[in-house]
Amino acid sequence: MGQTPLIIASYWGKDEALRLLIDAKGDINAQNEMGNTALHHITENAKPGWPLLPAMLRCTTSLLDAKANPRLRNGRELQPLDICQCDELRSQRLSTLNPSS
Numbered sequence: 231m232g233q234t235p236l237i238i239a240s241y242w243g244k245d246e247a248l249r250l251l252i253d254a255k256g257d258i259n260a261q262n263e264m265g266n267t268a269l270h271h272i273t274e275n276a277k278p279g280w281p282l283l284p285a286m287l288r289c290t291t292s293l294l295d296a297k298a299n300p301r302l303r304n305g306r307e308l309q310p311l312d313i314c315q316c317d318e319l320r321s322q323r324l325s326t327l328n329p330s331s
Contacts, residue, residue, distance in 0.1 A: 234260045240268035240293065241275060243285025249292055258298040265304035268293055273314040287319060 236256040239248040276286045
């Protein structure tokens with residue numbers, strides 16, 4: 231499977247579109263051909279000072295509120311928090327998760 235609309239909306243910080251897709255029963259845990267979910271894409275691409283960071287933080291909250299699984303592993307056996315490079319994102323709700331679970 232390639233990038234889903236939900237993954238693309240998350241990657242670009244389009245929270246309103248993301249919430250519409252979630253409400254339409256979009257698969258919040260869909261994985262692309264590399265095993266990455268929307269949460270993987272956000273955590274891998276969110277960087278401190280990046281203009282889309284606030285929007286990506288909102289997308290993360292929307293996904294977690296919708297019960298996206300933050301413990302899914304991608305093709306490299308990494309969970310979203312394992313690849314997170316942004317302290318702001320880490321300190322958000324992801325920080326309460328144990329990445330080794």
